[in-house]
Amino acid sequence: MTDLLTRCRVVLVRPHYAGNLGATARVMRNFGLSDLVLVAPYASTGDLDARRMATHGLAVLDAARVVPDLGAALSDCVFSLATSSLTAGVFRSGTIGTAAEQMPELLAAAESGPVAIVFGPEPHGLSNEEIGRCHGLVNVPSDPASGSLNLAQAVAICCYEFRKAWSKRLNDARGKPEIPARAVAPFADQDRMFEHLRHALTEVGYLFGEKGDSLMHAIRQLVGRAMPTPQEVKILHGLARQLLWASRQMKRDGAGDAPEADSRDKSDG
Amino acid sequence: MTDLLTRCRVVLVRPHYAGNLGATARVMRNFGLSDLVLVAPYASTGDLDARRMATHGLAVLDAARVVPDLGAALSDCVFSLATSSLTAGVFRSGTIGTAAEQMPELLAAAESGPVAIVFGPEPHGLSNEEIGRCHGLVNVPSDPASGSLNLAQAVAICCYEFRKAWSKRLNDARGKPEIPARAVAPFADQDRMFEHLRHALTEVGYLFGEKGDSLMHAIRQLVGRAMPTPQEVKILHGLARQLLWASRQMKRDGAGDAPEADSRDKSDG
Numbered sequence: 194m195t196d197l198l199t200r201c202r203v204v205l206v207r208p209h210y211a212g213n214l215g216a217t218a219r220v221m222r223n224f225g226l227s228d229l230v231l232v233a234p235y236a237s238t239g240d241l242d243a244r245r246m247a248t249h250g251l252a253v254l255d256a257a258r259v260v261p262d263l264g265a266a267l268s269d270c271v272f273s274l275a276t277s278s279l280t281a282g283v284f285r286s287g288t289i290g291t292a293a294e295q296m297p298e299l300l301a302a303a304e305s306g307p308v309a310i311v312f313g314p315e316p317h318g319l320s321n322e323e324i325g326r327c328h329g330l331v332n333v334p335s336d337p338a339s340g341s342l343n344l345a346q347a348v349a350i351c352c353y354e355f356r357k358a359w360s361k362r363l364n365d366a367r368g369k370p371e372i373p374a375r376a377v378a379p380f381a382d383q384d385r386m387f388e389h390l391r392h393a394l395t396e397v398g399y400l401f402g403e404k405g406d407s408l409m410h411a412i413r414q415l416v417g418r419a420m421p422t423p424q425e426v427k428i429l430h431g432l433a434r435q436l437l438w439a440s441r442q443m444k445r446d447g448a449g450d451a452p453e454a455d456s457r458d459k460s461d462g
Numbered sequence: 463m464t465d466l467l468t469r470c471r472v473v474l475v476r477p478h479y480a481g482n483l484g485a486t487a488r489v490m491r492n493f494g495l496s497d498l499v500l501v502a503p504y505a506s507t508g509d510l511d512a513r514r515m516a517t518h519g520l521a522v523l524d525a526a527r528v529v530p531d532l533g534a535a536l537s538d539c540v541f542s543l544a545t546s547s548l549t550a551g552v553f554r555s556g557t558i559g560t561a562a563e564q565m566p567e568l569l570a571a572a573e574s575g576p577v578a579i580v581f582g583p584e585p586h587g588l589s590n591e592e593i594g595r596c597h598g599l600v601n602v603p604s605d606p607a608s609g610s611l612n613l614a615q616a617v618a619i620c621c622y623e624f625r626k627a628w629s630k631r632l633n634d635a636r637g638k639p640e641i642p643a644r645a646v647a648p649f650a651d652q653d654r655m656f657e658h659l660r661h662a663l664t665e666v667g668y669l670f671g672e673k674g675d676s677l678m679h680a681i682r683q684l685v686g687r688a689m690p691t692p693q694e695v696k697i698l699h700g701l702a703r704q705l706l707w708a709s710r711q712m713k714r715d716g717a718g719d720a721p722e723a724d725s726r727d728k729s730d731g
Contacts, residue, residue, distance in 0.1 A: 212481075220615050225605040249609030293626065294691030303724075334629060336494040342618075346489050347614045350622050353602070357562065360603060391502070399704040411697050419688035429678050435668040441511045 197362075198225040200303040201355055203348060204232060204266045207314040211236040215246025215254060218343035221261075222250035223350040226360075227343035228307070229257040229268045235314075246345075262322055266309070272302035273309040273329035275319055276351065277339040295331045296354040298364060310351050310362060315344050378426040386426045386433070389414050396440035466631075467494040469572040472540075472617060473501060473535045475592060476583040480505040482522060484515025485614030489517035493621040497576070498526040499535045504583075515614075533653060534591055537576065540646035541571035542578040542691060545589055545620065547610040557598045557683045564600045565623040569631060571689060574646040579620050579659035584613050587669055592593075594679045595653070597686035647695040655695045655702070656682050662702035665709035 202220055214236055238254050247254045259264050267273050272296055302308050311317035311327055333342060333350050392411050394400045400409055472490055484506055507523050516523045529535050536542050543564055571577050580596055582588035602611060602619050660678050663669045669678055
């Protein structure tokens with residue numbers, strides 16, 4: 194399924210700044226995309242700023258194709274999305290969506306052939322005519338008062354969402370998430386650990402008398418809220434064992450019958 | 463609910479390139495964030511590259527605070543996430559998540575006070591010690607072979623996901639009653655408590671040698687994830703005091719030089 198990532202083309206229409214070419218190549222590489230097409234660019238991939246910003250994406254930059262117009266960039270594509278910060282006008286609501294909404298559709302289309310995300314020039318974005326040539330419109334939700342996203346940032350977020358869609362599809366196919374869900378220790382294991390800890394904290398003189406129960410309750414609440422992993426439950430068992438050992442040392446030597454009043458008064462705040 | 467966006471601080475630790483300061487300010491502005499803190503920066507917000515890249519984010523750039531260390535950047539935060547492209551090592555699996563998974567949690571924490579996303583310097587990212595001071599770790603899933611994301615691109619994706627979580631919450635919340643936020647102890651208070659606890663756990667023989675640091679990390683993570691209340695922080699101070707008292711009892715009587723091998727072997731699972 195890796196090839197679906199390489200089937201997603203990034204098209205930059207008349208890009209002005211070389212730094213954006215490099216930053217685009219780098220972030221495409223970060224998310225596993227590789228097909229970059231420049232339509233009548235003002236900036237050159239050979240520019241020092243482009244190469245400096247590309248870092249690990251230099252191969253993507255060097256493989257970028259330059260074409261004279263949008264039609265040439267999209268000629269073999271089965272589906273394409275235009276990007277725009279403006280969502281009113283040309284398009285009907287049905288074809289507009291956020292990056293998170295649209296990328297799963299673009300990915301599905303990629304099963305059938307090359308697809309493209311099209312970005313306009315830095316100063317003003319795509320023309321209405323250019324938007325009209327694409328199959329849909331994608332928008333990155335942002336603060337309406339803030340001005341538009343930087344070109345390479347917009348590319349980053351679209352590539353990120355495309356990879357997310359790809360990753361989800363991959364996992365759905367396998368039935369597993371890419372990063373496995375966090376394991377949480379089952380209640381019975383937590384309960385045994387809390388009993389172990391209660392015993393140890395009592396022996397070491399921390400829990401005693403009336404306030405002992407409410408202190409232990411507070412500790413259970415705190416740790417329970419964090420939903421401890423099995424590993425963390427083991428770590429707390431280890432702590433309990435060490436405290437029991439320490440309390441035996443104290444008792445063996447006849448010390449420690451009366452914990453400091455001072456430490457006790459403040460222990461429950 | 464707009465204020466939840468402004469409660470999310472972006473912390474750049476020792477940033478090297480002025481262009482990244484400007485691009486960070488711009489994209490924060492795009493997504494409605496405004497609180498930028500720079501820890502011992504090499505680059506200056508007055509640099510031409512910073513100002514050129516900031517465009518509509520100049521106000522964010524100009525309001526950026528410079529602090530000497532990470533503790534100062536996080537002192538009033540109730541929750542913080544470190545970013546890293548590496549997800550093995552220091553951290554246990556329990557505290558790692560993708561930006562999409564972690565940002566809703568960070569947003570929920572913002573109900574209780576300022577929260578932060580912490581980004582490391584361009585060459586190598588955050589140190590293990592810096593990662594360990596945060597409450598959790600966030601990762602942007604990318605091609606493992608591609609090298610790391612550009613700093614400002616990583617900021618963009620985290621801010622984008624934070625705004626997405628905010629936007630979803632806003633939609634979900636319409637027509638639902640507000641639940642009062644739980645009080646959470648600020649970072650500086652938690653930090654003092656963890657140092658107290660580290661000292662006590664060392665004295666009582668639980669933390670020692672190579673594994674001491676990673677055990678303490680695990681405990682910080684576990685408690686930090688629960689977002690302890692000021693009351694719970696006091697309770698843990700009380701525990702530290704009691705353990706220090708117990709260790710003095712042991713030492714006064716000349717016992718306790720060598721903890722049981724048995725308790726030690728199992729303590730980290």
